[in-house]
Amino acid sequence: MENRDLELGDMENMIQERVQRFLHRVEKEQSLNEQIIPTIHMAPRTLRDLSPHSFSPRVVSIGPLHRDDENVQFERQKAIYLTNLMKHITSSTPGIIMNSCMEKVYASMEKIKACYVLTKTYDDVEFAEMMVMDACFILGFIHQTFVKNSVDMFYAEDIVCDLVLLENQIPFFFLKEIFECTIAELMPNTPLVNFMHPLLSILNLFDSDVGLNILKNICIDDTHHILSLLHECYKPPKNDNSEEEFSITKPHSxxxxxxxxxxxxxxxxxxxxxxxxxxxxxxxxxxxxxxxxxxxxxxxxxxxxxxxxxxxxxxxxxxxxxxxxxxxxxxxxxxxxxxxxxxxxxxxxxxxxxxxxxxxxxxxxxxxxxxxxxxxxxxxxxxxxxxxxxxxxxxxxxWMRRTYFSSPWNIIALIVGSSIFALTIVQTIFTIGDKK
Structure with missing residues (x-):
């Protein structure tokens, strides 16, 4: 009987311990979520099913969501871009630069992970290496393509498309930290937003630099990732809050x-x-x-x-x-x-x-x-x-233009009909005159 009571007591203690551990984890995640709302996730299924190719990377995966896709195994090329980027930075050795990058990612590990709606669990080592590699690749690609103008254009257009995909992003605050460890050593007077400008110019949907110029004054803290940065170009002025329900009974082409x-x-x-x-x-x-x-x-x-x-x-x-x-x-x-x-x-x-x-x-x-x-x-x-x-x-x-002037045949028919009508009236007038 005593043994059974001991067993029950041990069971109760174990359950209480697990409950406390669970509640602690829930509180921790809730506290983190209040600060960071996940902004990198799979596109809504309804949109993705309509056009899967618009959301899946063609050449290169960025971040964890498409890490295991068989069609985008670009890791060897990423390593080449990373190596070339390190070679350009002569102020420090590759080991020192990489050590700084790793310190950045480990210091922000939970914050970075909280930006994703993860579909797979990654250990910290694998996750850190992936994030540093991808951030260095993005910066190296932009530097080599738009600053050095020495990139294989066979891949360039597909890579540019991949960098704007919602599911293929890394947090912008982390990209900025890696930028400060790398590109800032090469181009000390160039802010990250200015560095991104050539990429955004290619992706720009409209014939205007107004939005791109506005980027110089944006707050990096409000930017989630590269796609979000592009979206900043199109936001209305801050004093314009005129969004209203959109309801049109009959659209006109x-x-x-x-x-x-x-x-x-x-x-x-x-x-x-x-x-x-x-x-x-x-x-x-x-x-x-x-x-x-x-x-x-x-x-x-x-x-x-x-x-x-x-x-x-x-x-x-x-x-x-x-x-x-x-x-x-x-x-x-x-x-x-x-x-x-x-x-x-x-x-x-x-x-x-x-x-x-x-x-x-x-x-x-x-x-x-x-x-x-x-x-x-x-x-x-x-x-x-x-x-x-x-x-x-x-x-x-x-209505008249659609009915009578929509095609050459309608115009000809209108002219012929009008001519016949006019001739009929003239003939009628002359007939009446002759009778008199």
């Missing part, structure tokens, strides 16, 4: 709006790259043509991947503007067919270097599928545009 008298022109805002505004040349705006001024959108090989990952980041990130999602819904509403692309290209608000207009239209038409929209930055502009379109004259002029 670029061709339909053009037929109703709406023209499109580039908008080069000095404060916000994604700015849009409506212009009316006269006071009675319902009686005159209006102009929608828009940013110049680049459609290239990088566009779909960059756009989808920025949208996925906005869908998951907390406390961030839905600026890219807002723009994506606008351009998606304007484009139904390749004719809409042609209209926007002619209006110089879209630059298509992707290939055919049909290919560009197909890409834009699928970009917003399964994307949840809560707020939009363009609700007011679209409300005004919709109101203008539904006025009597624009609406009926648009």
């Amino acid at each position: 670029a061709v339909d709006l053009d037929k109703a008298g709406v023209s499109f022109k580039p908008y080069r805002s000095q404060t916000w790259v994604l700015g849009m505004e409506m212009e009316f040349p006269c006071f009675l705006w319902s009686w005159c043509k209006c102009t929608l001024r828009m940013p110049i959108f680049h459609v290239s090989d990088f566009t779909e991947v960059t756009l989808r990952n920025l949208i996925a980041y906005e869908q998951e990130a907390r406390k961030t503007h839905n600026c890219i999602t807002s723009y994506a819904f606008v351009i998606n509403m304007l484009v139904n067919t390749q004719d809409d692309i042609a209209k926007l290209v002619d209006s110089k608000v879209l630059l298509n270097v992707l290939g055919s207009n049909e290919e560009a239209a197909n890409m834009i038409n699928t970009i917003c599928k399964e994307v949840a929209v809560v707020n939009s930055l363009y609700r007011q502009q679209w409300k005004t545009l919709d109101k203008y379109y539904n006025r009597y004259w624009p609406k009926h002029i648009g």
Whole structure:
């Protein structure tokens, strides 16, 4: 009996000890999560299933989420970039530099891991080596490609695409720490954001340097990773909090709006790259043509991947503007067919270097599928545009153009019909005159 009581007592003590250990771990993780919200994770399944190639790296994995992918085993090349980077730093030996890098990663190990929604458990040694290798590779690639201009361009474009993927990131604060141990020794007067500028210029979706120039004044502490840094380029001014629920009953394509008298022109805002505004040349705006001024959108090989990952980041990130999602819904509403692309290209608000207009239209038409929209930055502009379109004259002029001037045959039929009608009237008049 005593033995049984002892066994029960030991069991109770063991359970209490495990409960205390569990509660301690929960409190520790809760405390850490209150400081750091995971920002590097797999894209939402609904978005990923639509376009898996837009979220999976093609050449190189960065961080732990695609570490085991068989198609992106680039470790040997990473080591070459790391070695070349160390060779350029003559102020210290490779051993001293690597020791500094390792000290940085071990000092921030828990903070770095908390940035990820990890799908696998890594021991500290493996995780530290992976993070230092990947950070040095990113910095070495940018240095060799854009500073030294001596990189194998066969891989360069694919690597640039891989560096903007949501699932392929490392925390920006850690990249900055490794930058200070390496590149800062080579380029002491160059901030990390300036160093990243050439990479962001290639990934830039719009024909404007306004957003990239704004980066010089951003707070690194608010930047999660490289994709987040690119997103900073597109945020509206801090005093602009005009996001409202986006609800349009009947979207109008670029061709339909053009037929109703709406023209499109580039908008080069000095404060916000994604700015849009409506212009009316006269006071009675319902009686005159209006102009929608828009940013110049680049459609290239990088566009779909960059756009989808920025949208996925906005869908998951907390406390961030839905600026890219807002723009994506606008351009998606304007484009139904390749004719809409042609209209926007002619209006110089879209630059298509992707290939055919049909290919560009197909890409834009699928970009917003399964994307949840809560707020939009363009609700007011679209409300005004919709109101203008539904006025009597624009609406009926648009209907006449679609009905009678949509093709050469319709125009010919209208001319022939009008001529016959006119001849009939003339003949009737002469007949009446002859009778008198």
